[in-house]
Amino acid sequence: MLFTPWTILILAAFGLTMWAQFRVKGTFSKYSEVPVSSGMTGAEAARHLLDSNGLSHIPVEHIPGTLTDHYDPMSKTVRLSDPVYFSDSISAVSVACHEVGHAIQHKVDYPMLVARHRIFPLVNLTSGVAPFLLLGGLFLKISGLFLLGIIAFSVAVLFQVITLPVEFNASSRARDLMIKMGYIRNSEEREVKAVLGAAALTYVAAALMSVLQLLEYIWLFKRDSDD
Numbered sequence: 001m002l003f004t005p006w007t008i009l010i011l012a013a014f015g016l017t018m019w020a021q022f023r024v025k026g027t028f029s030k031y032s033e034v035p036v037s038s039g040m041t042g043a044e045a046a047r048h049l050l051d052s053n054g055l056s057h058i059p060v061e062h063i064p065g066t067l068t069d070h071y072d073p074m075s076k077t078v079r080l081s082d083p084v085y086f087s088d089s090i091s092a093v094s095v096a097c098h099e100v101g102h103a104i105q106h107k108v109d110y111p112m113l114v115a116r117h118r119i120f121p122l123v124n125l126t127s128g129v130a131p132f133l134l135l136g137g138l139f140l141k142i143s144g145l146f147l148l149g150i151i152a153f154s155v156a157v158l159f160q161v162i163t164l165p166v167e168f169n170a171s172s173r174a175r176d177l178m179i180k181m182g183y184i185r186n187s188e189e190r191e192v193k194a195v196l197g198a199a200a201l202t203y204v205a206a207a208l209m210s211v212l213q214l215l216e217y218i219w220l221f222k223r224d225s226d227d
């Protein structure tokens with residue numbers, strides 16, 4: 001395989017990504033054992049929070065799996081997994097309110113979410129071809145092809161970077177609303193922060209790794225065009 005001055009950094013970022021994923025599972029299961037003082041389940045909190053924000057038309061559905069929870073902007077649906085939908089734990093209510101946070105962002109046209117939705121179709125297209133363009137350009141030594149690969153890959157990187165403020169904003173909305181609506185007490189905010197913070201770190205690590213990869217490709221392009 002190719003070894004460049006960037007390899008160590010990229011491997012370190014990969015390690016951070018793995019660690020962040022391991023940690024999010026650990027934190028989630030730790031606070032799955034801690035019941036929330038209001039006794040609400042994830043599904044109840046999501047329903048109540050949607051209704052109080054004028055989003056009664058958005059359904060809360062149950063989906064299989066763990067940590068598969070998401071807000072679907074196409075069908076305008078909040079989907080919660082087994083350990084979130086039925087559970088009254090700190091983890092469950094935090095994740096449920098985070099997903100409602102995305103639905104509220106959608107309603108108020110939060111600019112970063114709008115940008116994310118705009119580039120999403122492009123990301124689908126470019127992420128499929130980027131590896132072929134990059135590998136083809138590198139091994140066939142066609143710099144124009146490699147440059148096209150860099151451009152295609154940078155769309156995916158941009159998408160991951162834009163995801164960061166979207167995720168942080170959904171979590172901070174969730175935290176504030178959970179206290180305001182009385183789903184948690186002030187004393188439970190630290191636990192909620194731990195659950196949502198662990199999830200945010202997985203996005204940060206993944207984005208960091210993509211940015212480093214992009215920098216490596218640009219470095220390779222410059223090195224080869226200087227030859």
Ligand SMILES: [Zn+2]
Pocket residue numbers: 098099102167170
């Ligand atoms: Zn999210």
